[in-house]
Amino acid sequence: MLSVEDIKKTFTLSKKQMKIERTNDKKKVAVDHLSFEARRGEIYGLLGPNGAGKTTALRCISTLIKPDVGTIKVNGVDTTHHAAKVRENIAFLTSELKLDDHFTPNYLFRYFSALHNVEEQTMLERKKMLFNRFGIDQFQEVKIADLSTGMKQKISIAIALVHDPDFIIFDEPTNGLDILTAKTVIDYLLEMRDAGKGIIISTHILSVVEKLCDRVGIIIDGALKAEGTIDAVCQTHNHDTLEDVFFALMQDAKGDEHA
Amino acid sequence: MRNIWTVFKKEIYRVFSDRRLILTLFIMPGLAIFLIYSLMGNIIGAQETQVSEYEALIYTENMPAEIKTLMDESMHYRLYDGDALDQATSEQKVLEGELELVLLFDEDFTQKVEAYQTNSLPDIEVFYNQAEQRSLRAYNLFNGVLNHYHETTVIERLSEPSDYQVFDLQTQNIMDERAFAAQGFAMLLPMLIVIFLFAGAMSIGPDAIAGEKERGTIATLLVTPVQRRDIALGKVLSLSVLALLSALSSFIGVVLSLPNLMQMDDTMPDVSIYGMSDYLIILVLLMVMVLFIVAIIAAVSAYAKTIKEASMLIMPFYFLAMIVGVMNSFGGDVSHDVITHLIPIYGPVNLLSGMLRFEYQTVNFMVTVLSSLGYTVLLIALLNVMFKSERMMFQK
Ligand SMILES: Nc1ncnc2c1ncn2[C@@H]1O[C@H](COP(=O)(O)OP(=O)(O)OP(=O)(O)O)[C@@H](O)[C@H]1O
Ligand SMILES: [Mg+2]
Numbered sequence: 038m039l040s041v042e043d044i045k046k047t048f049t050l051s052k053k054q055m056k057i058e059r060t061n062d063k064k065k066v067a068v069d070h071l072s073f074e075a076r077r078g079e080i081y082g083l084l085g086p087n088g089a090g091k092t093t094a095l096r097c098i099s100t101l102i103k104p105d106v107g108t109i110k111v112n113g114v115d116t117t118h119h120a121a122k123v124r125e126n127i128a129f130l131t132s133e134l135k136l137d138d139h140f141t142p143n144y145l146f147r148y149f150s151a152l153h154n155v156e157e158q159t160m161l162e163r164k165k166m167l168f169n170r171f172g173i174d175q176f177q178e179v180k181i182a183d184l185s186t187g188m189k190q191k192i193s194i195a196i197a198l199v200h201d202p203d204f205i206i207f208d209e210p211t212n213g214l215d216i217l218t219a220k221t222v223i224d225y226l227l228e229m230r231d232a233g234k235g236i237i238i239s240t241h242i243l244s245v246v247e248k249l250c251d252r253v254g255i256i257i258d259g260a261l262k263a264e265g266t267i268d269a270v271c272q273t274h275n276h277d278t279l280e281d282v283f284f285a286l287m288q289d290a291k292g293d294e295h296a
Numbered sequence: 297m298r299n300i301w302t303v304f305k306k307e308i309y310r311v312f313s314d315r316r317l318i319l320t321l322f323i324m325p326g327l328a329i330f331l332i333y334s335l336m337g338n339i340i341g342a343q344e345t346q347v348s349e350y351e352a353l354i355y356t357e358n359m360p361a362e363i364k365t366l367m368d369e370s371m372h373y374r375l376y377d378g379d380a381l382d383q384a385t386s387e388q389k390v391l392e393g394e395l396e397l398v399l400l401f402d403e404d405f406t407q408k409v410e411a412y413q414t415n416s417l418p419d420i421e422v423f424y425n426q427a428e429q430r431s432l433r434a435y436n437l438f439n440g441v442l443n444h445y446h447e448t449t450v451i452e453r454l455s456e457p458s459d460y461q462v463f464d465l466q467t468q469n470i471m472d473e474r475a476f477a478a479q480g481f482a483m484l485l486p487m488l489i490v491i492f493l494f495a496g497a498m499s500i501g502p503d504a505i506a507g508e509k510e511r512g513t514i515a516t517l518l519v520t521p522v523q524r525r526d527i528a529l530g531k532v533l534s535l536s537v538l539a540l541l542s543a544l545s546s547f548i549g550v551v552l553s554l555p556n557l558m559q560m561d562d563t564m565p566d567v568s569i570y571g572m573s574d575y576l577i578i579l580v581l582l583m584v585m586v587l588f589i590v591a592i593i594a595a596v597s598a599y600a601k602t603i604k605e606a607s608m609l610i611m612p613f614y615f616l617a618m619i620v621g622v623m624n625s626f627g628g629d630v631s632h633d634v635i636t637h638l639i640p641i642y643g644p645v646n647l648l649s650g651m652l653r654f655e656y657q658t659v660n661f662m663v664t665v666l667s668s669l670g671y672t673v674l675l676i677a678l679l680n681v682m683f684k685s686e687r688m689m690f691q692k
Contacts, residue, residue, distance in 0.1 A: 137513060
């Protein structure tokens with residue numbers, strides 16, 4: 038189980054950022070008392086508009102940054118105090134990742150396996166399995182530079198999973214991917230869920246949530262505004278579709294701002 | 297330890313798996329230096345032989361036999377054998393480099409010299425062109441001839457010739473080939489080494505660190521259980537080894553081109569003027585500088601968001617180091633002040649050129665090495681802090 042309890046994350050903005058964000062406030066609350074739980078064997082989706090704090094929340098969960106307050110536990114282990122231990126059980130992925138052109142898939146897989154302390158034999162088995170699953174086999178010794186964008190994306194998933202983590206945290210899994218690669222990625226995530234992994238994704242695309250997520254949390258301005266299965270969320274908020282709920286909540290948030 | 301080694305190996309592999317990087321990092325520096333300096337040496341050498349062996353073309357009128365005899369003894373020259381020239385034409389020819397020297401003596405020069413007590417003094421008119429090396433050289437040689445003539449004439453006129461003599465001059469050029477070669481090393485090498493160390497490290501450092509941030513792979517790296525310190529160390533150490541290899545290439549280029557550069561024609565300019573211990577000291581200084589430079593570049597690269605930004609931010613440091621190098625090459629004497637050896641880059645460079653001139657001082661060596669290593673350790677600590685800092689790694 039992965040639990041997020043009342044976390045808050047504030048950034049200090051530079052002058053340049055203040056201009057971009059059109060604010061006079063030096064402090065920017067990116068995540069505002071966020072709580073939720075994700076279980077193994079399910080896909081949890083954080084749905085929110087640009088700047089809602091999705092990436093920030095996922096980075097906190099992945100131990101890349103620390104929340105100001107609140108706690109996050111992965112299998113009961115605290116991310117702030119036992120980051121190294123937590124890292125053995127999570128993978129962090131984003132579709133924005135660009136692998137270094139100079140290396141081959143084979144080299145990168147071995148490299149990250151070494152950094153994750155994976156035994157040689159286990160590494161070979163996992164490599165065989167993952168490379169086979171994503172059709173990387175025949176490109177093992179080809180430099181990243183010479184591969185297609187879709188293949189690169191599949192490789193970056195494979196190398197993020199060298200240590201067979203319990204939880205997979207995936208920021209915007211299908212952003213910028215062509216339909217075919219996006220489908221491969223979605224199919225794989227479903228497959229991993231069925232294999233008992235816990236998966237947390239972020240997205241601003243409704244259809245991704247509908248296709249993929251068992252439960253969804255709608256995050257706006259860093260705070261969770263609705264949570265549950267898609268049906269439950271629609272029911273609680275008296276709308277027919279998730280889309281309607283989403284826009285209604287966005288409207289509310291705007292109203293609050295002006296009030 | 298194992299993780300440092302893993303990160304280290306990856307960065308090394310990255311460069312050695314790229315033929316273009318191998319070329320720019322390890323082959324180009326040495327080759328470029330070798331070609332440039334060999335060429336330069338050949339040009340300088342050619343010029344020198346041309347000037348010293350050139351037969352100056354001289355136009356004269358009424359040259360006294362006594363002076364001609366003196367000239368025959370002390371310079372290579374040929375007399376202009378065309379028709380008599382008027383003054384304007386001869387001046388023009390000197391200006392255009394067709395003639396090196398024009399010497400116009402009074403018609404009755406010798407008689408006038410002999411009848412100096414009753415007659416007016418004879419004239420000599422000389423035209424030369426200071427902007428032309430050959431003309432200047434011919435003029436200087438001719439001046440020597442005149443001085444000699446003047447002196448002997450005065451002595452003849454005196455009743456007590458010994459009154460005129462003040463000293464017996466005996467000049468010998470006892471140039472020590474070893475010191476001469478050393479001077480060349482001391483001037484060139486430290487500057488070149490600083491420049492090439494920097495250039496080498498600059499071509500890989502930003503990619504290895506800022507590149508990870510730009511590509512987003514830093515997150516993949518930082519969610520591994522590896523300690524930030526190990527990542528920082530692995531990167532710095534691999535970059536140091538690569539930069540050192542690159543510097544070595546430049547070094548070999550310099551050593552190979554030195555014979556040509558210094559025109560020490562027959563004998564190899566002996567890098568063998570230095571002994572084993574000298575080389576060891578040079579190597580230690582090189583390492584110390586490499587570590588410091590790489591640490592600076594790594595810190596700047598960890599601060600920058602993109603490779604491009606990193607390359608830009610490194611420039612001021614590069615220029616500073618270059619100024620230190622140039623100052624050392626053209627700024628005269630080596631400093632023996634202990635305090636100045638605490639200044640990073642300056643200290644090692646100063647010591648290096650001192651040591652190449654056989655002015656080595658153990659205290660300063662220790663001060664430089666220890667302080668440089670100290671700065672490097674501080675920079676690596678800073679790098680470690682930066683790798684841990686959310687702000688640095690995930691800045692917007
Ligand atoms: N390192 C940082 N420094 C300062 N401000 C930041 C930083 N990271 C995020 N922010 C700000 O925090 C807010 C939330 O950003 P975040 O990237 O988490 O949103 P997001 O939901 O992932 O948005 P997007 O859909 O654009 O990816 C934004 O206003 C952003 O500008
Ligand atoms: Mg985001």
